[in-house]
Amino acid sequence: MKVLEIEHITKKAGRRTLVDDMSFDILQGDVCGFVGPNGAGKTTLIRMITGLIRPEDGNIRIEGFDVQRDRMKALAQVGAIVESPIFFPYMSGQDNLLNLVKLHANIPKEQRAPRVDEVLRIVGLEARGKDKVKTYSLGMKQRLGIAQALLGNPKLIILDEPANGLDPMGIRELRNLILELNAKHGITFFVSSHLLDELQRICSRFVIIKEGKLVWQGTQEQWQQIAGSISLEDHFVEMMTS
């Protein structure tokens, strides 16, 4: 079943085409890596998926709901970290989540506080929940970012460069969290990154873009087959330079 459908999406900024006629699908249960060099259009596409910016052309559907025409139903299915996880620094992590959970109509008032406690526990922040966000490390902010993405019980979570700035321990924690949420809760992930090694460890599928265009998509096994004897990283560099 398709969780995310990208259909002939084009986005321009002035004369420059940021995303050019891009189409692909993400299936339920996938952990999909979204790979491309800096400036390839990854964040632009993620902003369109989350309704922050509008495409010039094409459709984006989440669980069958069009993001432009049925924005609220579409966004009810998705949680996201777009670029760096920025919070309201003057509030605690718990207060940030309590503030945001009010915006999910599918969570009744009496279940808001338990839901916040639950997501804090899932990401391992229950002990620091009452501390101000400005005291958090980057790794803790990333975990809080995943917690806020989990609030509305989404079917799809989109992470934009989640490992940026994390130390090896933080990257490992994040990886384990993604795999656990995918396995235990069946959440589909769409993770953009240029850390190919890291994506190889968690992703079953890949979507590769370059200069706003789709270059390749398929499973990790398919990629390994076409890469042959060379590593995926070397093959990726070949794709980007050819």
Added chain:
Amino acid sequence: MWQLLQSDWQRMWKRKKTMVSLLLFVGIVLLDCMFLLMQTLGAFDNVSTVPLTAQNFPLFLLKEVSFFLVLIIGPILMIDSFNGEYHAGQLRLVLIRPVSVMRMFAAKWINLAFMMGIFLLVTFAAGEIVGHMFKPSVDEVVFLNPERSYHKLEAMMYCLESYGLFLLILLAQLSLTGLVCTILPSPIICYLGWVAVAVGSMYLSNTFSFLLFGISTIFQWMAGSYAHPFILPVMVCMIPGFAVTMWWWNRRNWVK
């Protein structure tokens, strides 16, 4: 909608700037009360004065705090809410949720309108209390129009009506500031933009002088001596300004 209002209201009050503004405002109100207590006459302009009494004290207190509210406290809170959260990237957390962007703007507008109401209520209450405690209470009082006198209750209603008109001016300012904050990129530029709009509109027509000299406009309007239309231009700034900004928010690209 209620959840959007609650969520925005909570964030507004958790920001240090809001609480500091309220405390600063209370301090200014008290200082202005002390200043007025040292006066025996209240001045409507350079020419017209009346004896300061318990009945007209709230009106002259409003005159003293009005510039502070229109030029400092009001713009700071409005720009912080309409532009500051977005500029800092924090609004993205709200925008990616299943909420209507138009309702989100409406929630911010309503909350700020309510907050402006609170500031005016604090001023009115302080004016009534301090006026009745320290100034003589009279049976009849005149305002700018010397031919018309008012009994105690009528004078209170006169003051309340003036406060209500001043709130309308703040709401017009709120809508215009919302529009300025949507067009311009950063909070500081937005503040300069708001000042430019308020000053520039006076070059366009004296009709818009209420944006900067609201209290003087109200004095003359209430006395029946204001030479320009008042309510219509206020509504023109407030309602279409609100509607255009709300439409714009729904159509714009959120790139921060």
